[in-house]
Amino acid sequence: MDPGPEEILILEPFYGGSHKKLIDVITSNLPSHQYKLITMTAKKWHWRARTSALYMSTQIPVYHKFKILLCTSVLPLAELLGLRPDLTKLHKIVYFHENQLEFPVRVVKDRDFQYGYNEILTCLTADKVLFNSYYNKDSFLSHIKSHLKLQPDYKVKNLEQIIEGKCYVVYYPMDISLMDKYLSLVDKTTSNTLHIVWPHRWEFDKNPEAFYRVLKRLDNNGYHFKVSILGESFNEKPDVFRELSRSLKESLLHCGYVESLREYYKILNNADVVVSTAIHEFFGVAVLEAVYCGCIPVVPKRLSYRELYLEQVEEVYDTENELYNILGDLCTRKEKGELNKDYRHIALQFESNKWFSEFVKLLSVN
Known part of the structure; x- marks a missing residue:
């Protein structure tokens, strides 16, 4: 045409x-x-x-x-x-x-x-x-x-x-060339502590309460991790974000919307894992962007994630307890230097x- x-x-x-x-x-x-x-x-x-x-x-x-x-x-x-x-x-x-x-x-x-x-x-x-x-x-x-x-x-x-x-x-x-442009401008840091990113809108349909419960359980049981909470917030923010900022402040690297694309991709580039706890997702652009930046996707076996990830990714879950076990295992593997999976080919399909x-x-x- x-x-x-x-x-x-x-x-x-x-x-x-x-x-x-x-x-x-x-x-x-x-x-x-x-x-x-x-x-x-x-x-x-x-x-x-x-x-x-x-x-x-x-x-x-x-x-x-x-x-x-x-x-x-x-x-x-x-x-x-x-x-x-x-x-x-x-x-x-x-x-x-x-x-x-x-x-x-x-x-x-x-x-x-x-x-x-x-x-x-x-x-x-x-x-x-x-x-x-x-x-x-x-x-x-x-x-x-x-x-x-x-x-x-x-x-x-x-x-x-x-x-x-x-x-x-x-x-x-997925605008891969745009992401490559910004990724070429940022450095990747090294650490033995798992860096988890949650890049979703701050609304109830993304189920932040489940994410917080799992993080709190990991923290209570002695797992070491860092977390970046990204995504846009609106007038009515779920109360859980205030509680997360207070009780997990030692593990919190970033909490809030990132306006700069360079800074946004820098955070994704230095994260190890991207997590979704959504009860609603029709595609999941933010997760796929994080995957291209090198993050392991830890996503539920439902919604659009089923068709995009289920046959290509091991770190998928049904229950909150399974999410806890997966993240706990990733924390341990990161400390041992055994976290070397690469799922970027999934994003390249788009x-x-x-x-x-x-x-x-x-x-x-x-």
Whole structure:
């Protein structure tokens, strides 16, 4: 495919984090004259999911020659097409970083029906629906029926069958060259103490309480380790981070969001192990970045981790006790100088240049 001038319209209502990285990979591989990118800042996700269609409709040129519309699932595509019917003739492609049908909530009644409903409508109006993992795709399709059961009446059936025919799994791309650039600027330190990194959002769905319980148990039983807590925090931080900072302060190397990519990759480069205790993960970019930087992934046998790691990694677990035993063993092996595993080949499978050569085929209208 060789798109002409501004044939691709790219819309991203939440231009930050993994959403930004994906768009940047795509646009860096396209000549600037072939696309038009319209973004909104990565703030107030809930409002972006509710209202971005109206704003986007005012920013898209009235006169255009677009043939392809590419957006992420944050955008209510059906609303946009209602506001801008001239866009209905475009080949519409949606990328799902996550889905709201499977996204965990503390209390079922707290789930906002409209988010998931909008995603279903988006899929029905799109021509192609891309998911970043089979887990993401399968969990979305399998929850459509139960989500729509929340309606009191007039329920439409068999929507998952209509949507499934449009679905593709397109794993998230890893910008290896960018990581190499920063890794070349940092030094790797040596130590006999295991360095554990936890690079996730500070929210309940990443299950920081389980991580803290395991660390505290390791500490109480005399294991020596260092830990770096990374990831972004928001207004409502789980209380466990305050307790972790207090009771494990002797083991804590870093606690907080790292703005500088150079500093972020420096921490990953000097860590030995990356841990996930997530109860929700549709891909896991942060874990994969740490793996490329040399960390051993210690991840649960669930969610997207099952398809990415289960057949390639030994350090996977089912229970909190298994996580404790794995980390305890790694602490001991590190002290003995026996920690020499290399899982970087897993991240290399998703290298962005190879990824784009496959992705561009999906831009075809055929």
